[in-house]
Amino acid sequence: MYHLLYPLRTYLVVSGNEEERNVMTADWISPVSYKPFILCISISPKRYTHKLIKKYEEFVVSIPTMEIINDVWVAGTKSGPEKLNKMRVNFVPSKKVKTMSIKEAIANIECRVIDEKNYGDHTLFVGEVLNYSYNKDAFKNSTPNIDFKFIAHVHTSEFVTFDRDSIVNI
Amino acid sequence: MYHLLYPLRTYLVVSGNEEERNVMTADWISPVSYKPFILCISISPKRYTHKLIKKYEEFVVSIPTMEIINDVWVAGTKSGPEKLNKMRVNFVPSKKVKTMSIKEAIANIECRVIDEKNYGDHTLFVGEVLNYSYNKDAFKNSTPNIDFKFIAHVHTSEFVTFDRDSIVNI
Numbered sequence: 487m488y489h490l491l492y493p494l495r496t497y498l499v500v501s502g503n504e505e506e507r508n509v510m511t512a513d514w515i516s517p518v519s520y521k522p523f524i525l526c527i528s529i530s531p532k533r534y535t536h537k538l539i540k541k542y543e544e545f546v547v548s549i550p551t552m553e554i555i556n557d558v559w560v561a562g563t564k565s566g567p568e569k570l571n572k573m574r575v576n577f578v579p580s581k582k583v584k585t586m587s588i589k590e591a592i593a594n595i596e597c598r599v600i601d602e603k604n605y606g607d608h609t610l611f612v613g614e615v616l617n618y619s620y621n622k623d624a625f626k627n628s629t630p631n632i633d634f635k636f637i638a639h640v641h642t643s644e645f646v647t648f649d650r651d652s653i654v655n656i
Numbered sequence: 657m658y659h660l661l662y663p664l665r666t667y668l669v670v671s672g673n674e675e676e677r678n679v680m681t682a683d684w685i686s687p688v689s690y691k692p693f694i695l696c697i698s699i700s701p702k703r704y705t706h707k708l709i710k711k712y713e714e715f716v717v718s719i720p721t722m723e724i725i726n727d728v729w730v731a732g733t734k735s736g737p738e739k740l741n742k743m744r745v746n747f748v749p750s751k752k753v754k755t756m757s758i759k760e761a762i763a764n765i766e767c768r769v770i771d772e773k774n775y776g777d778h779t780l781f782v783g784e785v786l787n788y789s790y791n792k793d794a795f796k797n798s799t800p801n802i803d804f805k806f807i808a809h810v811h812t813s814e815f816v817t818f819d820r821d822s823i824v825n826i
Contacts, residue, residue: 487788488687489798490719490763491695493806493818494665516686517658518698519776525661526696526780528688549660552824559826593660601775605782606689610696612775618657628659629811636663638808638818641799643826648663648808649819654722656729656813 493638493646498548498561498591499527500577501538503584507577509570510535511562513639514608515547523615525597528608534566539611543599544583548591549620552635552647557590559643582616592634593620663808663816668718668731668761669697670747671708673754677747679740680705681732683809684778685717693785695767698778704736709781713769714753718761719790722805722817727760729813752786762804763790 577586587594597613757764767783
């Protein structure tokens with residue numbers, strides 16, 4: 487019943503390098519530390535991404551919006567590197583890691599693996615953020631701009647975004 | 657720039673037992689494993705909740721909605737056990753842990769700490785879920801019902817919920 491924590495934000499995770507590369511959709515990501523900026527991501531050993539992260543010890547978390555929801559769906563349901571042919575996003579070099587960033591994402595967070603451990607049927611990778619790039623309009627004054635239609639995963643093929651009119655400022 | 661992962665879902669975390677108890681607001685929670693159901697939560701050692709989780713090795717993740725946003729705000733901004741006097745929620749016994757559940761939450765996830773490690777300025781606690789209870793209307797067929805106004809944290813005092821009309825079913 488992990489569904490009790492849903493809806494959860496959906497992200498893209500890029501792994502590998504220029505020669506071998508993959509992208510998967512991942513909901514199980516969380517910040518871990520402010521300073522240094524560290525995050526964690528839980529990935530099944532069944533995933534090709536798992537192998538690539540183990541091999542290169544790097545990954546990039548890319549922030550998609552509803553504009554590229556079809557690519558998010560392909561990345562989350564197709565397996566292996568051939569899925570890249572079915573996706574429309576473009577890859578651009580990252581600054582501090584060899585793993586590529588995604589041009590159409592509103593942010594790319596470049597991570598180096600500093601720890602990993604298996605829990606249950608997944609591996610929790612802990613990554614220190616070495617660099618990040620982002621769309622200034624989407625994150626002005628460190629505040630996400632709801633107009634950018636951040637994606638959250640509801641269940642299987644169902645995704646949702648936020649309602650600007652619902653914002654509560656306490 | 658942990659803000660790049662925001663908006664993030666906001667949860668309540670109950671710690672302690674009947675004698676000493678605390679509730680805090682936490683955004684840094686993620687599922688880790690399906691079977692067994694394991695989750696992780698990152699908490700600053702400055703928090704009273706941190707001490708209580710270290711001491712009792714249990715915690716409960718409670719899922720709030722906009723109906724109790726004021727309590728979410730108090731739990732996230734006030735410190736120490738006296739904040740409980742400023743909150744309106746009611747505590748009810750959990751089934752498998754001594755830490756209490758929150759009556760007004762739409763779900764309560766009872767966890768036992770199975771691992772913990774410090775990363776940067778936080779401690780990542782990994783908890784195995786021993787039991788959960790939930791509102792059947794809010795999670796029918798394992799699918800969160802958007803009408804229940806799940807809370808996401810935008811920035812500091814700003815919270816938002818999801819837009820049912822934005823649901824995409826691919």
